[in-house]
Amino acid sequence: MALRSAVTRLLSSSQKCAAVTVSRAQGTAAATVKGATEIINLFNTYKEVAFNWRDALDLEGQLTEEEIMIRDSFRDYCQEKLMPRILMANRHEHFHREIVSEMGELGVLGPTIKGYGCAGTSYVAYGLIAREVERVDSGYRSVMSVQSSLVMHPINAYGTEAQKEKYLPRLARGEILGCFGLTEPNHGSDPSSMETRAKYNPSSGTFSISGAKTWITNSPVADIAVVWARCEDGRVRGFILERGMKGFATPKIEGKFSLRASATGMILMDEVEVPEENLLPNVSGLGGPFGCLNNARYGIAWGALGAAEFCFHAARQYTLDRIQFGVPLARNQLMQKKMADMLTEITIGLQSCLALGRLIDEKKAAPEMISMLKRNSCGKALDIARQARDMLGGNGIADEYHIIRHVMNLEAVNTYEGTHDIHALILGRAITGLQSFTVEK
Amino acid sequence: MHSNRYCNRIIVLPFSVLLEIRVKPDNSGVVTDGVKHSMNPFCEIAVEEAVKLKEKKLIKEVVAVSCGPQQSQETIRTALAMGADRGIHVEVAGKDYETLGPLQVSKIMAALAKKEDAQLIILGKQAIDDDCNQTGQMTAALLDWPQGTFASEVSLDGDKVKVVREIDGGLETIKISTPAVLTADLRLNTPRYATLPNIMKAKKKKIANVKPADLGVDLTSRLEVLKVEEPPQRQAGVKVETVEDLVGKLKETGRI
Numbered sequence: 001m002a003l004r005s006a007v008t009r010l011l012s013s014s015q016k017c018a019a020v021t022v023s024r025a026q027g028t029a030a031a032t033v034k035g036a037t038e039i040i041n042l043f044n045t046y047k048e049v050a051f052n053w054r055d056a057l058d059l060e061g062q063l064t065e066e067e068i069m070i071r072d073s074f075r076d077y078c079q080e081k082l083m084p085r086i087l088m089a090n091r092h093e094h095f096h097r098e099i100v101s102e103m104g105e106l107g108v109l110g111p112t113i114k115g116y117g118c119a120g121t122s123y124v125a126y127g128l129i130a131r132e133v134e135r136v137d138s139g140y141r142s143v144m145s146v147q148s149s150l151v152m153h154p155i156n157a158y159g160t161e162a163q164k165e166k167y168l169p170r171l172a173r174g175e176i177l178g179c180f181g182l183t184e185p186n187h188g189s190d191p192s193s194m195e196t197r198a199k200y201n202p203s204s205g206t207f208s209i210s211g212a213k214t215w216i217t218n219s220p221v222a223d224i225a226v227v228w229a230r231c232e233d234g235r236v237r238g239f240i241l242e243r244g245m246k247g248f249a250t251p252k253i254e255g256k257f258s259l260r261a262s263a264t265g266m267i268l269m270d271e272v273e274v275p276e277e278n279l280l281p282n283v284s285g286l287g288g289p290f291g292c293l294n295n296a297r298y299g300i301a302w303g304a305l306g307a308a309e310f311c312f313h314a315a316r317q318y319t320l321d322r323i324q325f326g327v328p329l330a331r332n333q334l335m336q337k338k339m340a341d342m343l344t345e346i347t348i349g350l351q352s353c354l355a356l357g358r359l360i361d362e363k364k365a366a367p368e369m370i371s372m373l374k375r376n377s378c379g380k381a382l383d384i385a386r387q388a389r390d391m392l393g394g395n396g397i398a399d400e401y402h403i404i405r406h407v408m409n410l411e412a413v414n415t416y417e418g419t420h421d422i423h424a425l426i427l428g429r430a431i432t433g434l435q436s437f438t439v440e441k
Numbered sequence: 442m443h444s445n446r447y448c449n450r451i452i453v454l455p456f457s458v459l460l461e462i463r464v465k466p467d468n469s470g471v472v473t474d475g476v477k478h479s480m481n482p483f484c485e486i487a488v489e490e491a492v493k494l495k496e497k498k499l500i501k502e503v504v505a506v507s508c509g510p511q512q513s514q515e516t517i518r519t520a521l522a523m524g525a526d527r528g529i530h531v532e533v534a535g536k537d538y539e540t541l542g543p544l545q546v547s548k549i550m551a552a553l554a555k556k557e558d559a560q561l562i563i564l565g566k567q568a569i570d571d572d573c574n575q576t577g578q579m580t581a582a583l584l585d586w587p588q589g590t591f592a593s594e595v596s597l598d599g600d601k602v603k604v605v606r607e608i609d610g611g612l613e614t615i616k617i618s619t620p621a622v623l624t625a626d627l628r629l630n631t632p633r634y635a636t637l638p639n640i641m642k643a644k645k646k647k648i649a650n651v652k653p654a655d656l657g658v659d660l661t662s663r664l665e666v667l668k669v670e671e672p673p674q675r676q677a678g679v680k681v682e683t684v685e686d687l688v689g690k691l692k693e694t695g696r697i
Contacts, residue, residue, distance in 0.1 A: 065515065066644060069522060073635040107637035119637035 054313075056347040062354060063124070070121065071128040074108060075135075082136045086261055090137065090405050093256070095263040097177070097221055103133075103144060104174025110152035116168035118152075124357035127302035134303035135310045138409035139262035141303045146217045147171060149296035151178030154226050154238055158280040158288060163240065167224065179250075181213035181227035181241075181267045182289045188215075189422050190437075191228075191236075192286055196269065198229035198239065206273045207231075209239060210247075213267040215416070220252040220265040226280070227267060228289050238280035238288050247272040258412035260405075294370045297417050298360065301373040304413055305349045307406045308381035311388035312342040314403055318392050329391070338387050345380040353377070368430045375423035378414040385410050450502045451491045451561040452554060453525065454546070455484040457509065457516040458570040468668050470539065471570075480516050483565025485523075485632040487625040490595060491563050492524035492633075499597045500561070502526045506553060508546055510534040514648060521643035522635035528648035529553065533660065537653075540662035542571075545653075547579035552656035554584060559620065561602070566591055566624040577624035587617035593628040 052058075060068070085096055103109055107119045108129050114120035126148070134141035152171050155163055170176045187193050196211025209229050219225065225241045225248075241248055247270040256264060280288070316339055319329035329335050356373055359365040385407045389396040397404050414420055429435045457478035465472050480488075491503045505520035507513040508531040517528035531549055533541050554562055567574035581588035589595070589604030593612070596603045606613045607626050635643075653660050681687045691697045 065518065066640060069518065069635065069640045069643075070637055073522070073640065074637075077634045105636065106634055107639075111637055119641055121637055121641060125637075 053343060056343060057351055059350050059354060063128075064122075067122065067125050067128060070125045071132060074106065074129055075132045077102070077106060078132045078136050082133065082140060086137045086140070086405075087399060087402075089261040090139070091260075091399055093260045095139075095143075095221065095261060099140060100143060100147065100177055101174040104172060107172075109144065109174060110148045110156070110168070110172050112148075113152060113156050113168065113172075116156070116164055117172040118168065122357070123298065123360040124354060126299055127353055127357050130299040130303035131306035131309075133306070135306035137261050137405065138303065138307055138413050139259040141299075141306075142217050142259055142413075143262050145296045145299050145303070146180055147174075147178055149299060150180035150292050151224070151226055153295045154180075154280060154283075154288065154292050155240070157291065158238060158283040159240075160277075160281060162277065163280070167240070176223040177218055177221060178224045178226060179216050179218040179222040179267070180289075180292065181216055181219075181225050182293075183213060183215050185212060185214045189419060191289065194228070194230060194236070196227070196229040198231050198237065198274075200232065200276075201273075204273070205276050207239060207276065207279065209241070209269050209272045209274055211269050213269075215253070215264060216250075216267050217259070217262055217264050219250040219267050220263045222250065225250075225267055226292075227269070231284075235284040236286055236288065237284050239274050240278040240280070241267075241269070241272060241274055242278075245272050245274065258408045260408075290367070293417055294367050297370050297374040298356065300413060300417055301356070301370070301377040302350075302353045304377040304381035304410065305346055305353065307410060307413075308342070308346050308349075308377075308384040311381075311385045311403050311406050312339065312346060314401065315339070315342075315388035315391040318395070318401070335391060338391060342384045342387065345384065349373075349377050349380060368427060371418065371423040371426045374417065375420055375427075378410065379420050382407075382410040382414050450504065450557060450559045451494065451500050451563060452504045452506055452550070452557060452559045453484070453488045453491045453520065454506050454508075454550060454562070454564045454576070455488055455516050455520045456481045456507065456565065456568050457513060458568050464669050464671050468670055470666060470669050478512055478516065480519050481565050481568050481570075483567060483569070483625055483627070485565075486627070486629050487563040487565050487623075488520045488523050488525060489630045489632040490592075490623075490625055491561075493630065494595075494597065495524065495526075504529060504557060504559070506531065506550070508533050508541060508549055508653075510538055517648055518643055519635065521646045521648075522640040523633060524639065525646075527646055529557075529651055530648050531651050531653060531656075533653060537660050540664070541660065542662060542664060543573045543575035543579055544663065545658065545660050546576050547583055548658045549653055549656060550576070550580045551583040552658055553651075554580075554620070556656070561619060562586075562622045564622070564624050566626050577622050581622040584620070584622070586620050586622055588622045588624075589615060589617055590624040591626040592623050593626050595623060595629065 063071070081102065082099065088094070089096055100109075110118045111121045111126050111129060112123055130141055130145065133144055152168060155167050167176070171178060182191055184194050184196065186195065194211070196209065196213065198207045198209045200207055209227065211229060213227065223243050227239050227241050228236055229239060230236050249268040250265050251268065252263060252265040283291070316330070319335050322329045352373055356365060356369055359369065385403060389403045389407050392401055392403060395401050399405055418426070425436050458481045488505065494500050495503050503525040504527055505517050505525040506529045507516050510533065514530055517530055521528055550562060562580060564577045564580075566577065577590055578588060589602060589606065591607045592604045593607045594605035600619050601616050602619060602621055602623070603614065603616050604623060606615065607628070679690065681690060688697070
């Protein structure tokens with residue numbers, strides 16, 4: 001078993017050898033055009049560089065050795081341990097809580113945080129991790145994103161030292177699972193109108209929080225919840241609620257046809273008494289939740305392309321294998337055009353994500369950049385998944401071929417963390433200086 | 442009590458193997474230019490075993506050694522990420538690397554084992570690209586150390602090692618003294634995934650560079666590769682109508 005999995009690892013990474021060849025040869029190509037002979041020399045030089053459809057712009061050559069090792073190790077885990085579970089997990093809507101602990105053991109939860117049992121790695125590495133897990137399933141990646149960016153990040157960025165010591169190491173190990181409560185039944189794209197209220201009780205040193213949150217990934221099985229509520233001074237603040245607090249309930253949302261392998265539910269709070277030590281003191285206003293969302297959106301920009309890559313590769317293999325009218329489907333122009341479009345969008349998308357990751361690591365990134373790439377990756381990935389589904393014909397609707405699961409999942413991924421249209425408005429405001437979210441001026 | 446602390450240093454020898462095998466056009470060998478390498482699966486198992494022994498506090502230090510060109514460093518880094526303490530890269534490049542075989546490697550290992558004062562050498566039983574299955578045995582012979590090959594179970598007991606070996610007849614259990622050479626077989630353990638924190642720590646671990654000449658090892662090969670060819674293409678079969686036809690065909694081709 002060890003040998004087979006190790007050999008599978010070797011065989012599945014064979015695409016890297018071509019990428020290495022390409023990156024070595026590209027280093028020697030220097031093109032200056034000074035006449036006919038030079039043009040011929042130019043073409044001869046390019047002839048030595050083989051095009052690698054798996055990595056068309058040599059992303060591999062732009063990663064550090066450490067990033068490559070992280071990606072490879074985690075890719076092996078995802079393909080060997082997550083892929084075998086996902087078919088039934090998705091079909092029967094079962095969330096494997098164990099994967100959180102497994103990912104914790106590998107150190108991929110909250111990977112960008114320094115200290116507290118976290119790895120302290122680069123944002124590019126975080127993106128590569130998200131891409132590998134979403135290659136298997138967007139639901140699994142959502143679980144990871146929530147834990148890392150929407151629970152660990154706010155505690156790390158806005159919490160007290162005591163809160164960090166208390167929660168971060170256990171969250172990093174996957175010992176406890178968290179969820180993020182911002183969206184409400186009547187307030188999705190418009191969180192500033194939230195109805196959840198936090199009232200301070202000076203006599204007991206607690207806050208009473210009442211309200212309802214919905215579409216909360218992990219909530220039915222979460223141990224803690226980072227909930228955002230409007231306080232009496234009109235400012236929105238974050239609170240850490242724990243399971244077992246009186247008045248805290250997390251019913252599951254049934255009948256979901258997206259992200260079925262992850263548990264989603266509501267957070268119902270009926271005068272929950274939250275001690276004041278559980279307030280996140282270092283932020284107030286919507287900048288708090290948005291800071292977390294931007295952190296998660298960056299991971300999603302990479303992740304969605306992982307799902308798109310799976311669909312592209314699967315559709316390519318299927319159309320090469322399936323013979324109709326005496327030839328493989330891949331022989332047809334309509335199929336090749338679709339694959340060319342997929343290849344282009346995925347390749348360009350990944351390059352943009354890498355550029356953004358490097359900017360974030362240098363602390364030179366603006367939130368609109370993240371909006372732009374989250375929107376692009378999700379929209380393009382959804383298109384790619386749908387096209388791939390179509391290319392598989394009837395088999396495309398069977399979950400055994402996996403693509404339909406990605407199609408279903410990407411509907412949610414395109415919608416959550418800011419819909420496709422909302423990110424367009426964010427960009428529109430940045431481009432024109434005029435906001436178009438509301439009807440007033 | 443003191444017996445647990447006897448073993449101080451283990452050397453593991455993770456080797457990298459080619460990921461894609463293509464025969465060179467002139468049939469002189471296999472294409473190695475630009476082909477990606479990865480750690481030999483049996484060597485992964487060997488590294489895992491060494492790290493496990495260290496975690497059980499039965500040994501103090503795990504040293505990962507690899508012989509080859511610059512890219513062997515990646516293999517050493519992987520071993521460091523799995524938990525080895527430091528690495529030694531024995532630089533062998535170009536023509537020397539093409540002719541590097543078990544005899545040369547075992548000479549290098551023997552020299553290093555003496556230099557590093559190792560108590561145990563653990564290797565994978567064979568490399569999956571050349572299937573030689575010789576390095577471990579040769580190393581033990583050169584050092585005049587006992588060997589436990591095809592190990593599916595290893596336990597340290599004072600200054601002795603109990604090894605359960607996978608042999609044709611089943612399982613054989615032997616007890617050998619340290620220092621010793623062990624080679625890992627498939628069922629010895631399941632190698633761990635390198636965790637993120639360990640991959641990042643591996644960056645800070647030292648990899649020393651050594652040349653075979655420094656160890657007094659002569660790399661000249663005693664073997665000359667005459668030809669390398671791919672296995673013959675599978676030929677189509679022939680269908681016959683009756684049993685008589687079958688017997689006739691078999692007689693025709695001289696089979697019976």
